[in-house]
Amino acid sequence: MAFDGLFIHSLLKDLSPTLIGGRLSKIYQPFEQDLVLVFRKDRKNYPLLISANAQYPRMYLTDQSISNPDKAPTFVMVLRKYLEGSVLQSIEQVGLDRIINFHFSNRNELGDQVKLVLSVELMGRHSNVILYNQQDNHIIDLLKRINPDENRARILLPKAKYELPPLKPGLNGLTMTEDEFNEEKAQNSDAASLVKKMSGLDRDDRQELIGYLEDEYSYDTFSTFFKQFENPKGFVLKTPRNKRKIFPYLPYHLELEKESSDPDLNHALDEFYQYQATRDWVKQRAGRVERVVKNEQKKLSKKIVKLKKQLDLAENSEGYRIRGEILNAHLNEVKPGMSKISLPNYYENNAPIEIKLDPALSPARNAQKYFTRYKKLRDSIKHVNEQIKIAEENLAYFDSIQTAIDNADPQDIDQINDELENQGYIRKPKKNVRRKKITERNLNKFKLSSGKTVLVGKNNYQNDWLTLKKANKTDYWFHVKNMPGSHVILRDDNPSDDDIREAAEIAAFFSKGKLSAHVQVDYVQDKRVKKPNGAKPGFVIYTGQNSIEVTPEEKEVLSKKID
Template identity: 75%
Template sequence: MAFDGLFIHSLLNSVKPKIINGRLSKIYQPFEQDLVLTFRKERKNIQLLLSANAQYPRFYITNQTIANPDKAPTFVMVLRKYLEGSVLKEIEQLGVDRIVNFNFSNRNELGDQVQLVLSLELMGRHSNVILYDQKSGHIIDLLKRINPDENRVRLLLPKAKYELPPLISGINGFEVTEKEFKEKAIHSDPVDFAGQISGLDRDDRQELIGYLEDDFSYSSFKTFMGQFNKKGAFILKTPKNKRKIFPYLPYHLNLTKESADPDINHALAEFYEYQSNQDWVRQKSAQIERLIKNEYKKLTKKIIKLKKQLEQAENSEGYRIQGEILNANLSHVKPGMTEVSLPNYYDNNRPLKIKLDVTLSPARNAQKYFTKYKKLRDSIKHVKKQISIAQDNLDYFDSVQTAIDNAEPQDIDQITEELMNQGYLKKPQKPKRKKKITEKNLNKFRISSGKTVLVGKNNLQNDWLTLKKANKNDIWFHVKNIPGSHVILQSSEATDEDILETAEIAAYFSKAKNSAHVQVDYVQDKRVKKPNGAKPGFVIYTGQNSIAVTPEKTRVLSKRIN
């Protein structure tokens, strides 16, 4: 289901008790459309994510570690000026619409008490976060400033009077009395009645219609609405395996239950974790992915061109033959001839046509063919080397793309640093202080035997994990001939089950994560070496064993411990 008005009503039942009367201690904007507000309450820090993302606008309390940018955007600076240190007095939903107002109490520069409203409008591409003064009703600032030419309905700029967006009129189902229900029901059927209720998306409306078709009564209607006053949630799947989240368990939709959670906020945070991670990674890695795409295109074209050159060089024997035959028959070549047909003693004396340069003597024409032959033969070694270098670079960018695909937002900075060190991106004039790689940066897993498995998320982490962190007797894993993470099983001895579970983790954190029967090599870490001058993440190894596995997301991620 979508983040509709009734879902927001349910979510607030979980969120309100946790943050109301909390003091707002930190505000930052990790990504273009996302804000994180940190509240201090009962000696605990609670992070509230507000997102005006056009595809999935949302809010919920999150435990995700989201990096704070070095430079705060203008809107965040305004929020810090007006809201930092204020107390959240109330959270109000506007009826059952997709507008949530966070009411703060604070003191201005003169020490006077002021009431400020941070309004979150969850309306698809029109989603926004707006700070305004409750008393005057004037906008102080907003996340998305809208040019008047783009929105003629209301003015969305600082100092303008705050006005509500156009709202669809309808009935608030929580306020309908039995008398009102009966009056409406007389003149409508279940479909018409459900269409008059506000705050329902298509799935909720279909489920309500199902309830009313089973029993078109006030009791049935109240039973349906009562489900939105609970605090739990259910994750369900469509026949096409699309995941949906509901604050109740629907019976009239073609959905299969995947899981249940007593806390709707917790369920929602987990539901969006993967999608939001992907979105944040995409935003942070946009420059890198453009670079990879361009380099990949250039290298692919270069390899095709070099392979054509190699093919021509390896098939250059014909030039030598033409030179020899011409040399053996110089007397048959007359001045002014553009070509000559001579018997080819390499092919049963069949006629061979040889093109000639009229400006050169017969002997010089023959020498020209020998020179061309020698040049092509001499180029084979060089062209092969160039193909190998280009292919290595292609594999390198493949490994960087795989790291991005498996990355979390905070990992992109290290990937950027790696590309700067390799000369693919310009270094800033004021370089940031390098953050040392530690075990905290890695993905960490605990397999069934209790042993720990460490996984690098990018090439810099892979090198650090394999060459510095790992004990030489630990077991090193990597997918065979495919870009992927370096994986260390922290043990010198491993059972078949240990190897199988660790290999599945290695396969999942590779380019082959969605494939079946992925071949994974494993060997003691002391047998893994890095050649001099090799790119980050590239190693060689000997004496390995191999195992075929099929990585399964749920099974792999259930072992994660950080």
């Protein structure tokens, strides 16, 4: 189910007692559509993630380490001015709609008490976060400023008066009494008709409630369904097409398979959205880099096709030499002004061959033209082969960049951007930005069943640092065969067969072949891995390797990951 009204009601059962009375100590906006509010209470920090992402708007306490950008956006600066250090007085949901109001108490510059509301609207593409003054209802600022011609229902700009969005009226099942239920039942003999009038339910909730009432159309059954939202837990289920969904209760009437359960709904939400959120944040940060990569891949692919056509033409250039020789043998038969002539081809049992002519040239010059064309094409073969090799190497390089983006965490994108700047594919900024040095903390780290450690680079700079500087010469190095992937180091000089297989599965997962059933992985001691002079980042050569074929399983690989 999505973040509908009932889900938000369940979530606030956990959130409210945890956050109310807490002091808002930090505010930052790590990504365009996402805010993190850090509340301090009872000597503990509680980071609240609020996302106005159009596809999956959400809100929950998170354990994820989300970096604070160096430069704060305007909205964050406003929030810090008005809310930082203020106390959260209450959290309330507007009916069973997807609007949550955080009520804060703070003092202005004159020392007067000010009541402020941070309204979180989790409403699909209309999602927003709005700060307004409770006394006069005027908007101070908001995450998404909307021009009046884009939203005629209300004005969403600073200084405008805050108004609720148009809300669809409905019945509140959480507060409905038995008499009210019986009255509605009398008017709606069909359970589906009653459910249609309920507020705060998404499609899954409606189907589940209909299932309950079809079993027994009674107030007891009705209230049993809604009581589940008063004591929520986190249940992750899968559809027949393997789409994952999260619920605050365990549905019985939907075609879903239970994957996991968690007594803490916030924790379940954090884990449920972790992968998708990371991919979304990477996409936001990597937008510029990905455009460069895709443009270069497109240009290089077209160039390779064109060069291979040239090579094919050059390798099949014997026809030009043959036409030149036949013309030389029959110069007396060529008359001035002719545009073509048919002559016997003594290479093909004197079968006729048609030869095009330039009417402005003499017979001898026409023959020489064919010999010149033949020589030019034959001489170009070496050059074209070299150009194809360079283009294919560059294409493989950009494939490795794309693989790095696919495996990246948001904080890794800066290093990928730096790499493309240093390679001349992205213009460097005028001001020199000091980047952090690569350390082991930047890498992905895994612990094998035997307890041995595996380190994984997530981009070409990390790969070079891991293989050429961090690894011991006796450690074992892993890499997928003939495709882009991460450099993987097994910190051991005498690994067992199980160690090798597990490390190879990790290398296969962090590669372009992660979705393949059979992935070939090379492995060799690190001392046999060398970097050629002038090679691009991430490119190495190695000798004396062994190979193993593995099938990377996401769950099995990620279960070995350590923070």
